[in-house]
Amino acid sequence: MGGSPWEELGAPADRWAGCPPDLEGRGDALRHIRVCDLSGQLAGAGATRLLAAFGAQVIRVEDPTNQGGWDVVRGGPPYLDERRGIEFGAGFNNHNPEKLGVTLNLRTARGRELLERLIAVSDVVTENFAGGVFARMGFPYERLCELNPSIVYVSNSGFGTSGPYRDFRTWGPIVQAMSGLTFTSGLPGQPPAGWGYSYMDHMGAYTMAIAVLAALWHRDRTGEGQVVDVCTVEAGIALTGTDILERHLGGRPPRPPGTVHANRDPQMAPHGIYPARGEDRWIALACRDDDDWRRLAAEIGQPWARETRLGSAAARLTGQDALDELLGAWTAGFDAEQLAARLLAAGVPASPVRSAAERIDGPRPATPDWGLWPTVAHSRIGPARIEGLPVHLSETDWSLRRGAPCLGEHNQFVFGQLLGVDDAELADLAAAGVL
Structure with a gap:
């Protein structure tokens, strides 16, 4: 050498x-x-x-x-x-x-x-x-x-x-x-x-x-x-990632016209930002698959979340507007920090949406x-x-x-x-x- x-x-x-x-x-x-x-x-x-x-x-x-x-x-x-x-x-x-x-x-x-x-x-x-x-x-x-x-x-x-x-x-x-x-x-x-x-x-x-x-x-x-x-x-x-792959490998546009959504994912639902208790407080949730949804539904515990049809990712993707409305009404009753901790403990990806002050001086993941x-x-x-x-x-x-x-x-x-x-x-x- x-x-x-x-x-x-x-x-x-x-x-x-x-x-x-x-x-x-x-x-x-x-x-x-x-x-x-x-x-x-x-x-x-x-x-x-x-x-x-x-x-x-x-x-x-x-x-x-x-x-x-x-x-x-x-x-x-x-x-x-x-x-x-x-x-x-x-x-x-x-x-x-x-x-x-x-x-x-x-x-x-x-x-x-x-x-x-x-x-x-x-x-x-x-x-x-x-x-x-x-x-x-x-x-x-x-x-x-x-x-x-x-x-x-x-x-x-x-x-x-x-x-x-x-x-x-x-x-x-x-x-x-x-x-x-x-x-x-x-x-x-x-x-x-x-x-x-x-x-x-x-x-x-x-x-x-x-x-x-x-x-x-x-x-x-x-x-x-x-x-x-x-x-x-x-x-x-x-940096456009999967959009380019879908166009060149699948031969299809990444999203139909008029359906662009800043917080949604083409394969996961629910996947977005939802209101929490308090002024301008929010929580991010992502169900990667049907198992994530079952864990989230168990935490929600309401009849609509136990509907059999929502056990399918395809059905949840098709009805995202209605699902997001129901989910947002549920999350709005909780403190973002407490709900995120609860969902994480249950195995559901979640995080409070941090303000600038919280990102710098707050607890992890602000990492002071x-x-x-x-x-x-x-x-x-x-x-x-x-x-x-x-x-x-x-x-x-x-x-x-x-x-x-x-x-x-x-x-x-x-x-x-x-x-x-x-x-x-x-x-x-x-x-x-x-x-």
């Missing part, structure tokens, strides 16, 4: 070596990785957030000339308190902890030159512009390779870098509609509803992070960089002891709780302690210490609008 790839290619350098302690990353697994990050909003920033949590040195590049408008999330709601402005957007802080922040005006020759120098000393370059935008800015992959032959270049866009829609700009809800996910969610007789929230920005981020790690593994084994082309529409199509809601220190906001990662590694776990960077907060360290620009020139660059 051969030795470690690093025996041939050389041991990885710690990208944080010589960094001031207050700026140093705390994760361990990716300390040898430096990311020049031009991505923003949620899809790109969410991916580099994962890398930063595991110790990668992510240098977030932003435009100094438009008050943070490069990333519309930077100053947008929600907010921790009454403070407003480009440094106080909670969404931005949530998606950019542990990163270093610099500003570069890429409309200037000096700004582009400094970006080239940063690319030359990085392992990964990431962006989530529309397909081809970064190349038109003067940075096609061929130029990146001239600057750094082993660079991993990541483009994360709605439609990818090829095809008829490559120049289109997208947002999470548009990607969801194009990929078919929106069609899967709605109420009977109503238009498909989808999700108002940018679900696919987050799923696209996970896809991008996995792809970056795979490309880096190849680089570490061979010394070769490559292009990572992330198409979030395709990532969404891959899991570390999913760490508090970071932001230089302007102060202490603030953000999302953690839903995974733990026994030897090289993630860490999120430093909040997102303010606009240009780390210009001095990155351009001065890392790239060797002296203080006088940094002052001149700032005065000229380059930084």
